[in-house]
Amino acid sequence: MATSVCSALGIDQENSVGKLIAVEEHHSSNGNFVLNCLIAEQVHKEGSVCLVALHNSFGHYHNVGTKLGYNLHQLQEKGCVESIEVLKLLNESLNAEHENRVGNVLFGDEENTMRNLFHLIKGKTEKLLQKRKLVSLVIDDLSNLLSLGISVKEVLSFLQYCRTLLESQPGLSLVVLTHIAEGDDEQQLLNAGLCHVADVIVTVCGLKTGQSSDVSGSMKVTHRRLDQPMIAHEWNKQNLYHFKLLDRQVKIFAPGTAPCLT
Amino acid sequence: MLSNILTRKQPSTLVCIQDSLEQSGLHLLRAFAQHAVDRKESHVHILCYEHPTIKMKTGLRNSSEDHVHFHDCFTDHRGWIDSQEKENIRSDVHTKGNSILSVLQTSPVTSTNDCIIIIDSLTPLIYNIGFTRCYRELHSLLVKSTNGLTVSQVICLIHEDTLPDVHVALPQLCHLATTTVKIGSHTQSSRGNPTASIIHKKQGGKILRQVEYYSIDADNRLKSEILTLVTPTVAGVNEDENQLPEDLTTFKLSLGQQEKEARSQLVLPYLRINSEKGGKVFYQPDAADDWDEEDPDDDLDI
Numbered sequence: 001m002a003t004s005v006c007s008a009l010g011i012d013q014e015n016s017v018g019k020l021i022a023v024e025e026h027h028s029s030n031g032n033f034v035l036n037c038l039i040a041e042q043v044h045k046e047g048s049v050c051l052v053a054l055h056n057s058f059g060h061y062h063n064v065g066t067k068l069g070y071n072l073h074q075l076q077e078k079g080c081v082e083s084i085e086v087l088k089l090l091n092e093s094l095n096a097e098h099e100n101r102v103g104n105v106l107f108g109d110e111e112n113t114m115r116n117l118f119h120l121i122k123g124k125t126e127k128l129l130q131k132r133k134l135v136s137l138v139i140d141d142l143s144n145l146l147s148l149g150i151s152v153k154e155v156l157s158f159l160q161y162c163r164t165l166l167e168s169q170p171g172l173s174l175v176v177l178t179h180i181a182e183g184d185d186e187q188q189l190l191n192a193g194l195c196h197v198a199d200v201i202v203t204v205c206g207l208k209t210g211q212s213s214d215v216s217g218s219m220k221v222t223h224r225r226l227d228q229p230m231i232a233h234e235w236n237k238q239n240l241y242h243f244k245l246l247d248r249q250v251k252i253f254a255p256g257t258a259p260c261l262t
Numbered sequence: 263m264l265s266n267i268l269t270r271k272q273p274s275t276l277v278c279i280q281d282s283l284e285q286s287g288l289h290l291l292r293a294f295a296q297h298a299v300d301r302k303e304s305h306v307h308i309l310c311y312e313h314p315t316i317k318m319k320t321g322l323r324n325s326s327e328d329h330v331h332f333h334d335c336f337t338d339h340r341g342w343i344d345s346q347e348k349e350n351i352r353s354d355v356h357t358k359g360n361s362i363l364s365v366l367q368t369s370p371v372t373s374t375n376d377c378i379i380i381i382d383s384l385t386p387l388i389y390n391i392g393f394t395r396c397y398r399e400l401h402s403l404l405v406k407s408t409n410g411l412t413v414s415q416v417i418c419l420i421h422e423d424t425l426p427d428v429h430v431a432l433p434q435l436c437h438l439a440t441t442t443v444k445i446g447s448h449t450q451s452s453r454g455n456p457t458a459s460i461i462h463k464k465q466g467g468k469i470l471r472q473v474e475y476y477s478i479d480a481d482n483r484l485k486s487e488i489l490t491l492v493t494p495t496v497a498g499v500n501e502d503e504n505q506l507p508e509d510l511t512t513f514k515l516s517l518g519q520q521e522k523e524a525r526s527q528l529v530l531p532y533l534r535i536n537s538e539k540g541g542k543v544f545y546q547p548d549a550a551d552d553w554d555e556e557d558p559d560d561d562l563d564i
Contacts, residue, residue, distance in 0.1 A: 229480040
């Protein structure tokens, strides 16, 4: 079920260890399915996942996961999955700030907030790497940090620190999702900053002409092969797919070949 | 022209490569770096702000030679890891991400030798220290007498879509640079290769502009050609429609001289030439028409 998405992304052919996959979610579409499929793939390969959930609660990912074939709660109990639920952290930090006690992770100096979050993540990934060789750090979604009032500069610094983990912790791969809305300059800057350093860019957007019952949206996969020499026409080659989100699976097909049309 | 700038036949103190998400300029930067490394005339300092140094090292041949120095400005650029280890002491000291000059000054060889500086991306630096300070540092690098550094060339890469105030910052950088290379994606005429719009300011003040397409092979060697726009040939059908081709049929289609005169003298039956002034209505009643001489408005009491 998740394999069709992963083969479209080209992950089954290339090793994603040490790489950054950026998922660009445009307004009026939902790119969450890419993350869920990548988590499914990682679980299938018997790797671990460190999930930084800014947009949804852990329960949401568990629910989607049961439909795709894995149980996140069980995996968490086994120690294969770690999560940092930022929504809960928000609650704790707010309470800590009101009561003036220690525990305020998120409401303070911008730089400190990002630094604390980074150290939390670093601790969790180190813990996971002691048990399993492959760890995937999934961040959903980076642009929510902008809603906390944190500037683009600090979020990009945080991203750079997460990328340093790719080097210092072998076996780690990074998946980051950002949301873009037209007119929001900060989100555009953040997204541009992320895509320039990413190895694979997945752009999920709705159909230009409106809504359809047969196609949920379009997905464009771009492999930025910065390590390899430039080949005319091949470099930055993009692949465009259409997808349909169903209850228990995601169908991926080439544009114009939706099942209802064939 | 791009090859001349790369090989320094056209000397240029600051080369600014502008790229975007559509087409990355990292390959071109690597070609410049490779050439600087291969020349072995000066020390080459490669400052890695955006990517880990290993990425630049693996992309370049002969990168482990003595005159090539890699500076890691990517790892721990804000001192978050370092300060954590020192028990949460907040570090305001100059970390490597903060200043080009401090990075170079701490390097032991720079004070006596001529050097070429290659910066893999200015974006993280601009975010960390602000555009003004970055501009000043670049400017002071180029002015040779300060800081005891002799810099012969600076080559930097800038992503135009990641700059916060791009409409202000980018023109200022272009003004400072002696060569600006703007990378574009491939067009119809570039044979699948990316294009480069080059603006080069010569020492005498003359400005050269050119658009070229380039390719870089696996050994980081550059090949560039001038981009000639392929214009579609205008298939102009400029037929003189007034003249009928006379050899269309065997029938006589044109008029002879006498026939033309007769045509001009012909009076058309219903065309009356208005010789009198004012308008006049010519009415010829049929048999069925009822012509009434009375004035229809007679019964009105006005």
